[in-house]
Amino acid sequence: MDGSLPRTHVIGAGLIGASIGIGLSAEGWPVTIEDADPETQALAHAIGAGRAPEGSAPDLVIVAVPPALAATVVAGALERWADAVVTDVASVKAPIARAAHATGHGDRYVGSHPMAGREISGALAAQGDLFKARPWVLCPNGATAHAVELVSRVPHALQCDLVTMDADAHDAAVARVSHAPQVAASAVAAALGTLGPDDVALAGQGLRDVTRIAASDPRMWADIARLNRHALVATLTHIIDDLEDVRDSDDVGEALTDLIERGRVEVARIPGKHGGAKREWIPVTVIVPDEPGQLLRLLSDVASVGVNVEDITIEHSPRQPVGLTTLHVLPAKADELSRALIAHEWEIAAS
Numbered sequence: 004m005d006g007s008l009p010r011t012h013v014i015g016a017g018l019i020g021a022s023i024g025i026g027l028s029a030e031g032w033p034v035t036i037e038d039a040d041p042e043t044q045a046l047a048h049a050i051g052a053g054r055a056p057e058g059s060a061p062d063l064v065i066v067a068v069p070p071a072l073a074a075t076v077v078a079g080a081l082e083r084w085a086d087a088v089v090t091d092v093a094s095v096k097a098p099i100a101r102a103a104h105a106t107g108h109g110d111r112y113v114g115s116h117p118m119a120g121r122e123i124s125g126a127l128a129a130q131g132d133l134f135k136a137r138p139w140v141l142c143p144n145g146a147t148a149h150a151v152e153l154v155s156r157v158p159h160a161l162q163c164d165l166v167t168m169d170a171d172a173h174d175a176a177v178a179r180v181s182h183a184p185q186v187a188a189s190a191v192a193a194a195l196g197t198l199g200p201d202d203v204a205l206a207g208q209g210l211r212d213v214t215r216i217a218a219s220d221p222r223m224w225a226d227i228a229r230l231n232r233h234a235l236v237a238t239l240t241h242i243i244d245d246l247e248d249v250r251d252s253d254d255v256g257e258a259l260t261d262l263i264e265r266g267r268v269e270v271a272r273i274p275g276k277h278g279g280a281k282r283e284w285i286p287v288t289v290i291v292p293d294e295p296g297q298l299l300r301l302l303s304d305v306a307s308v309g310v311n312v313e314d315i316t317i318e319h320s321p322r323q324p325v326g327l328t329t330l331h332v333l334p335a336k337a338d339e340l341s342r343a344l345i346a347h348e349w350e351i352a353a354s
């Protein structure tokens with residue numbers, strides 16, 4: 004390494020590998036990227052996720068393959084490049100750390116886990132800013148200070164919130180904050196199977212909020228469940244016990260009140276957009292005709308007022324040629340935005 008930016012090689016050019024490649028390349032890092040699938044590899048090069056692999060050895064290797072393959076690919080990279088530091092981004096850390104240490108080169112391995120992703124896979128879904136302001140976990144587990152410093156440059160470059168943890172503690176925590184939520188979202192979505200299309204069309208925002216990740220790739224989650232089975236089963240047992248208490252109670256209302264009250268306490272502890280305290284935003288819902296260009300016109304009108312949109316959600320109305328677009332803004336800005344949009348002849352929905 005010439006003392007500046009590390010020559011970085013990404014293995015696996017799907018959603019996460021290509022997003023990292025785009026993000027680091029945009030920061031000027033020399034990135035090469037490879038994928039077992041030649042079409043995916045060509046696509047990754049075309050979208051700016053890195054150049055084709057070349058002869059010289061990398062300083063840093065980032066393994067972004069499916070979870071079940073991560074241990075083998077990490078071990079292979081440690082053997083292949085004797086001076087390189089190796090990291091991976093798999094959603095479960097302890098089994099991969101064990102495999103890295105079994106090679107005898109575990110001091111050059113630092114496990115990583117960016118706590119951001121999407122419910123769609125593949126390079127086409129990649130975004131260079133996918134990880135911005137999100138937690139990025141490092142599990143050094145016996146790595147050298149040089150290896151930890153080198154790997155930590157990745158989350159710094161991608162403007163992530165760096166968190167250092169032991170691999171087992173990481174796996175226990177993500178069972179609760181990531182893996183069980185996927186199971187719960189899929190179970191709620193699967194329960195819609197008894198309904199016909201007209202009944203499903205009644206869905207409001209509550210169902211959408213709870214089921215976004217139900218569209219996820221089952222292959223990735225099957226790998227994650229197998230690798231983190233123990234912690235996942237413990238978490239599911241906790242959730243199932245709570246659900247059984249509600250189902251079996253003589254007073255279902257009282258049992259549900261207890262569950263919702265405990266849930267309210269815990270949900271308030273989930274950090275908001277930038278990892279800090281959750282911010283209170285006010286929703287301004289606008290009725291937008293389902294026609295090309297209308298959403299763009301709305302956002303231009305919002306921009307002309309100078310109000311920052313903190314978040315945006317779009318709900319399509321199944322039987323009407325309109326969509327409901329909800330703009331989440333700071334409380335001090337909500338009235339000003341509503342008045343300005345009405346002046347621009349937008350219809351505001353009652354909240």
Ligand SMILES: NC(=O)c1ccc[n+]([C@@H]2O[C@H](COP(=O)([O-])OP(=O)(O)OC[C@H]3O[C@@H](n4cnc5c(N)ncnc54)[C@H](O)[C@@H]3O)[C@@H](O)[C@H]2O)c1
Nearest residue numbers: 015017018019038039067068069070093094120121124125
């Ligand atoms: N998707 C998420 O939300 C998310 C978030 C954080 C971390 N992760 C972790 O990131 C990793 C990648 O997930 P993804 O969502 O990018 O998956 P993906 O399916 O989009 O991409 C994986 C890529 O790896 C390639 N690949 C498979 N075996 C390979 C090999 N031996 N050599 C080179 N390439 C190979 C595949 O062809 C594919 O393009 C997983 O380990 C996952 O646990 C995923």
Ligand SMILES: O=C(O)C(=O)C[C@]1(C(=O)O)C=C[C@@H](O)C=C1
Nearest residue numbers: 094117118119120121122181216
């Ligand atoms: O936002 C999503 O789509 C995700 O599911 C991302 C998510 C998560 O649970 O937060 C999923 C798995 C990864 O290991 C890390 C991030």
